[in-house]
Amino acid sequence: MQNLKSSSRRVRGKHRPGEMNKIETDYSRVLEKRLLDGEIKLFHYESIKLILAPKLSYTPDFFVLNKNDEGEFHEVKGHWEEKAWVKFKMAAEKFPFAFFIVKKVKKEWDIKEYCP
Numbered sequence: 001m002q003n004l005k006s007s008s009r010r011v012r013g014k015h016r017p018g019e020m021n022k023i024e025t026d027y028s029r030v031l032e033k034r035l036l037d038g039e040i041k042l043f044h045y046e047s048i049k050l051i052l053a054p055k056l057s058y059t060p061d062f063f064v065l066n067k068n069d070e071g072e073f074h075e076v077k078g079h080w081e082e083k084a085w086v087k088f089k090m091a092a093e094k095f096p097f098a099f100f101i102v103k104k105v106k107k108e109w110d111i112k113e114y115c116p
Helices: 022-036 082-094
Strands: 040-045 050-053 056-058 062-066 071-076 098-105 108-114
Touching (some): 082 108
């Protein structure tokens, strides 16, 4: 019989579309400041669904319109599941937008453009 208390597997909550988790909420504050400072023109949370293949889609965390009117997708992650990483890479290869990986490392934001 398996001892459930000794399991080191971490259970994650199910994502609810349209509801930000803590790290996404924190990053939305960064984007709000960039908006007020004129660095970006707008941003929206989970506003665009990219169709990758029949019955396969990807919804980026944030769509950002930069000050040069260029669209960007920002994916905020504390941890990558393999399925999410594959869909992110597929979207970056298929669509002509800038894709950014956003992480928080020791209270600092690490924002890197992904280049397939």
